[in-house]
Amino acid sequence: MGENGFRSTRRTKIVATIGPATCSEEMLETLATSGMNVARLNMCHGTHDWHTAVINRIRKLNKLKGFSVAIMLDTEGSEVHTSELEQPLKAEVGEEFVLTIRDPKTVEGSAIGVSYDAFVDDVQVGDLVVVDGGMVSLEVKQKMGPDVKVEVVDPGIVLSRANLTFRRNGHLVRARNSMLPVLSSKDWLDIDFAIRQNVDFIAVSFVKSADVIKNLKSYLNSRADKVIEVIAKVESHDSVPNIEEIVEASDAVMVARGDLGAQIPLEDVPSVQKEVVVRCRQAGKAVIVASHLLQSMIEYPTPTRAEVADIADVVRQRADALMLSGESAAGAYPEKAIGVLRAVATRIEEWCRQEKHGQIVLPQLTDRLDGRVSEELCASAAQMANNLNARAIFVYTRRGYMANFLSRCRPDCPIFAFTDKQDVRQRLNLRWGVMPFRLDFGADPEENVDRTFALLKRRDLVQKGDLVVVVSDIRPPNEDVVRSVQIRHVP
Structure with missing residues (x-):
């Protein structure tokens, strides 16, 4: 039990993109201590050697400091990107430069590939x-063979491997670029790298339909030595009509609002976000909301009030996780950005519990009796915990399924999940309200409960006399599974 480090009872999880500003051992530990639950590696940037070094540092941190930071690899996708830049380019209004399909070093003046x-x-x-x-x-000013001269209309910062979309008369241009495959040859090499590195999640960029998700999951099942969950990124015009099938096929979904807002009308982004969040909650799938949460904090130490209100709205929708991109990868204040997410999420979660906000009707997930029993058991446990004002729910699970069912119910109290597998523990770190711990289960269920009570008392997460709900589906050796729900007082 000694490897189980500090835990926060904040329900909404934080995904942080790792980049030059945060790839050192010291910064990774700072982010984990500040509240990072999942580290995202963006394959648009960096080499396999660079990503390997970061993964090794995260695993070292988990082992030595007791964290359970999960690792997400995010594919680049086949959409149109800029080339690698030596440093971010600050684009001012009226400035002209060239976009080229040639090597930009061969072009006179300022050029981007x-x-x-x-x-x-x-x-x-x-x-x-x-x-x-x-x-x-x-704005496109002139076409010159393989080069296109453009003028800056809206200023900002151009980063390496930045996504490009084209608009004509206010509408998205879907020409030959719309025929590009979702997963490129580079993406498949990156996926093989992810398998070798035993990451916890693979996020697929610019998903158009469920087909690519099904294909990738089949590929992972045949090649990976452990469970790697697939996250579908809703960020393209083509994905919007297929949200229902994408949610059903995926293990989790990310609403990547930045690229999505470039492909659909901006005013439609909030409704698409809400639809994805609700569908994922009903289906028991984790949902991440990403992009532009704290964009101003790439350069400034405090967020805008509009950004805080946006974060609060995501938390009110009961999304599983918030994600930082440039704010943590290349921003000047990554630790402060995570601090803002943590503070706003904690406060709004408290408000939601007080006002009973964000409750939705959850449909039955399966017709199989075994699955229905688990669903009903967890729904009852969550309802009892709310009605009795329980301090926490304790769940003992080998595969994480019961913890996922409990998370889907969004109970008022935290869910302390105990599993004997480190990879399950890390995957659970993305789920709303779940605080995962690793525990070597003994043959005596009562002894397991006593050990976890002692552990959490030492961490001041529960106290003597607290009322808790205990849920278990641990299968004793050579016996049928025995599911149980108990109401206990911490001794």
Whole structure:
């Protein structure tokens, strides 16, 4: 039990993108201590050697400090990107430069490479090139063979491997770029790398339908030595009509609002976000809301009031996790950004419990008797915990299923989940309200309960006399599974 480190009872989880600003051992420990539950590695940037070094540092941190930081690998996708830049480019209004499909070093003046050979064919003079979902907007002024001269309309910062979308007369241009595959040859190499590294999650960029998710899960089942959950990123125009099938096929879903807002009308983004959150909650799938949560904190130490209100709205919707991108990867204040997410989430969660806000009707997930028993058991346990004002729910689970069912119910109290597998523990760290611990289960269930009571008393997470709900589906050796719900007082 000694490897179980500090835990927070904040229900909403935090995903932080790791980059140059946060890849050192010291910064990774700082982020984990501040509240990072999942570390995201963006395969748009860095080499496999760089990512391997970061993964090794995270695993060392988990082992030595008792954290359970999970690792997410995010594929680049086949959408149109800029090339690698030596440093971020600050684009000012009226400034002109060239976007080229050639090596930008061969172009006179300021030039940025584009990953897509048909870029020049797809755009026309007067089109708007939107960078990273609106970080910068560029107007096409002239086409010159393999080069396109553009002028900055909306200023901002252009980062390496930034996504590019094209708009004409206010509408998204879907030309040959719409025919690009979801997973490129580079993505498959990165997926093989993820399998070798035994990451916990693979996020698939620019998902269009459920087919690519099913194909990837089949590939992982045949090649991976452990369970790697697949996260579908809803960030393209093509994904919106297929949200229901994408949620059903995926293990989790991410609403990547930056790129999504560049492909659909901005005013539609909130409703799509809400639909994805509700569908995931009903289906018992984890849902992450990402992009532009604290965009101003890339440069400034305090957020805007609008950003705080946006975070509060996501928490009120009871999404499983909030995600930082550039704020933690390359921003000047990554620790403060996580602190803002933590503080706002904790306060709004308290308000939701007081006002009973965010409750939804949960449909039955399966017709199988075994699954229905688990669903009903967890729903009853969550309801009892709320009605009795329980201090916590304790759940003992080998595969994490019962903890997931409990998380789906969004009980008022924290869920302390105990599992004997480290990889299950890390995957549970993405689930709303679940505080996962690793425990070597003994043959005596009562002894397991006593050990966990003692552990959490030492951490001041429960106290003598606290009322708790205990849920178990641990299967004794050579016996049928015995599911139980108990009401206990901490001795």
